[in-house]
Amino acid sequence: MVLLLTACTQGLKTSQATIDNQSSANKLSKESLGIQKVERKLIKPPASQDSNQQGIVLPEVKPLELEGKLAISGSQVVLPISQAIAQRFLQDGYSGKIELSAIDTQVGFKAFCEQKKVDIINTVRPITAQESAACAKSGVEPIGFQIAIDAVTIVVSSQNNFLPNSLTRDELAKVFTVEKWSDVNPKWPKELIKRFVPKGAGTGGAVHLLSQAILKGNISQIIDTPNTISYDFVEQLHSEALINSYMIGVLEYNSYQQNRDKLRAIPIDTVDPFLPTYPLIRPLYIYADAKAIRKRPEVEGFVNYYLTYVNEATSRLGYFPLKSTVLNESKTKFLQVQGNKKRL
Numbered sequence: 001m002v003l004l005l006t007a008c009t010q011g012l013k014t015s016q017a018t019i020d021n022q023s024s025a026n027k028l029s030k031e032s033l034g035i036q037k038v039e040r041k042l043i044k045p046p047a048s049q050d051s052n053q054q055g056i057v058l059p060e061v062k063p064l065e066l067e068g069k070l071a072i073s074g075s076q077v078v079l080p081i082s083q084a085i086a087q088r089f090l091q092d093g094y095s096g097k098i099e100l101s102a103i104d105t106q107v108g109f110k111a112f113c114e115q116k117k118v119d120i121i122n123t124v125r126p127i128t129a130q131e132s133a134a135c136a137k138s139g140v141e142p143i144g145f146q147i148a149i150d151a152v153t154i155v156v157s158s159q160n161n162f163l164p165n166s167l168t169r170d171e172l173a174k175v176f177t178v179e180k181w182s183d184v185n186p187k188w189p190k191e192l193i194k195r196f197v198p199k200g201a202g203t204g205g206a207v208h209l210l211s212q213a214i215l216k217g218n219i220s221q222i223i224d225t226p227n228t229i230s231y232d233f234v235e236q237l238h239s240e241a242l243i244n245s246y247m248i249g250v251l252e253y254n255s256y257q258q259n260r261d262k263l264r265a266i267p268i269d270t271v272d273p274f275l276p277t278y279p280l281i282r283p284l285y286i287y288a289d290a291k292a293i294r295k296r297p298e299v300e301g302f303v304n305y306y307l308t309y310v311n312e313a314t315s316r317l318g319y320f321p322l323k324s325t326v327l328n329e330s331k332t333k334f335l336q337v338q339g340n341k342k343r344l
Contacts, residue, residue: 005086005098055324056331059338061305064093068298071118073101074108077206077252078122078284081148084313085306092305096298104205112287113140119299120306121287124150124205141290143337145303145330147310149320151253151273152206152280155237155263159245162188166267169279173214175248176222189246192227196237196249199230206250206280213268213279238262254318274320284319290337300338307331 072082079102086098103111105123112118113135127135127142135142154172156163167175174184176195181188198206211219223230231237237249241262249263253273256263271278286306292299307330311321322330 005083005090005100055328056335058304058308058331058334061301061308062093063089063301063305064095066094066096066298066301068096068296070096070098070120070298070302071101072098072120072122073103073111073118074120074122074287075105075124075284076102076122077124077150078147078286080254080317081284081310081313081319082120082122082286082306084317085302085309088309088313089302089305094298109287110134112289113138113142116140119288119292119296120302123285123287124282126285127287139291142287143290143293143333144285144287145307145333146283146285146322146326147306147330148284148314148322150282150284151278151320152209152282153251153253153256153273154210154266154268154280155241155249155251155256156266157241157245157247158260158262158264159241160264161245163266166270168269169214172268176210176214176228177225179226181246191246194240194244194247195222195225195228196231196240196247197222197228198234198250199232206252209280209282210250253320257318281320293334293337303334307334 070086072086079100083100086100090098105121105125108118108121108123109127109131112121113131114137116138123144126144132142154167162181171184175181175193178184179192180190181193182190184193197210207219207222208217211217211222215221222228229236234251234255237247237251238259240247241249241259248266256265256273265273267273268279273280286303288299288303293303294300307327311327314321
């Protein structure tokens with residue numbers, strides 16, 4: 001799935017297209033695209049309501065003075081944030097095109113480092129040593145900016161009336177590996193456990209994080225267990241929750257927030273997913289090429305703009321905004337790249 005955002009005289013226009021699937025080594029395959037559809041209500045608040053006024057203040061960006069094309073790809077988990085920033089960037093006058101695609105972190109890094117097709121990559125983890133080496137070989141200088149925090153949330157149907165208000169890690173390990181609910185607790189129904197996990201168990205993914213917390217990192221125990229469905233679109237999980245009170249699923253917190261009428265979140269060891277001690281929290285990032293920031297005004301301006309308004313976007317979309325100290329670290333990285341530009 002690709003979203004192509006452009007500015008037009010009558011306001012913002014959003015069109016959808018699919019990635020060309022011609023047989024070419026440099027093409028991204030359709031099979032690698034997306035985990036879920038991205039449908040978010042985005043509202044631009046008045047400037048006086050901006051929540052990013054504390055801490056480091058970056059230089060003002062004037063999108064109206066910038067032009068060019070920006071390609072943003074990577075994790076679909078981060079896509080709603082990047083989409084919100086891109087739409088606001090266009091609303092503030094950017095006259096170029098912004099292409100956003102939903103793939104995953106690993107494939108996104110390949111497009112960024114090896115194929116050099118992406119200007120900004122959305123990620124749910126830091127870059128690996130192998131990916132850094134691939135970037136260096138291609139002359140790409142990756143620099144990462146933490147932009148938000150996400151919680152991988154365990155959910156059941158809102159119709160579930162037998163599970164307690166919290167599960168222990170040991171109970172969760174059984175829930176994701178045994179056959180029936182009664183195999184976890186004999187007081188629970190003798191019904192099959194139907195599990196929904198996001199497709200793709202790459203490093204940094206939701207399933208990886210869950211396996212680290214409950215099964216010492218053994219991902220295969222989760223994804224290879226019978227009656228476990230790896231979903232492409234989170235709507236599959238939502239639909240099942242409406243008809244099956246014996247289902248359990250894994251999804252990001254912001255998606256749960258937007259579907260609380262269908263789902264019930266399950267705390268782990270009595271810790272709710274919105275608390276800092278919750279065991280399934282992960283930082284979210286964007287990566288850009290430092291060389292592109294120094295040489296291309298549209299990339300420099302967009303990253304600057306992103307870091308300026310990201311906390312506002314994340315809180316509106318159901319993610320957890322960064323503490324000012326953490327966001328300041330990202331802003332400091334950006335200013336250091338700008339400083340290197342001035343010394344060139």
